[in-house]
Amino acid sequence: QKEVEQDPGPLSVPEGAIVSLNCTYSNSAFQYFMWYRQYSRKGPELLMYTYSSGNKEDGRFTAQVDKSSKYISLFIRDSQPSDSATYLCAISLSARQLTFGSGTQLTVLP
């Protein structure tokens, strides 16, 4: 069993839709949770970072962590074509060594 499981998609939604991306993890010791966005042939860029259960909001993005279920989510409201990318969850014990999910490829259709 992988430490972090992420549905690879691909996921295709119309512009304006709410997108829900999810990961599950196996090690309850993980305490840092991140979401990265990666455009084609680019390096990942950090979108959201949290180290506790609950919700964190930043503009159109909301990150949700449920440590009891070992489940993390990223919600994108009012999705735009520019949101089309691969979204990677990343989890860490110390924030120094990240364990990434396999990524979900998202396409937002105009």
Place this chain on the structure above:
Amino acid sequence: GAGVSQTPSNKVTEKGKYVELRCDPISGHTALYWYRQSLGQGPEFLIYFQGTGAADDSGLPNDRFFAVRPEGSVSTLKIQRTERGDSAVYLCASSSTGGAHTEAFFGQGTRLTVV
């Protein structure tokens, strides 16, 4: 430059050859990381430097892989006797301190193809 710079952007090499991949971190960043990303997968941790020293090299797959950061800035990832399975995008990242709440900034990666 403003971001993490990796050279070359693409490298094609023959099986069995030696390759070096270079990473220029953001100026002043003390923490530097190498990751490897295979097609359709997320990045996989290789090694973490704090200053000149390798603080965690637990992700290096075998002794063919080695990385250095002699002056605490530029880092080189070295792969000996390359194998076709080494083909991947090698990503470098840096952060200001490597502490728990500091963001790691990734470069665009070096795409290595072993033929």
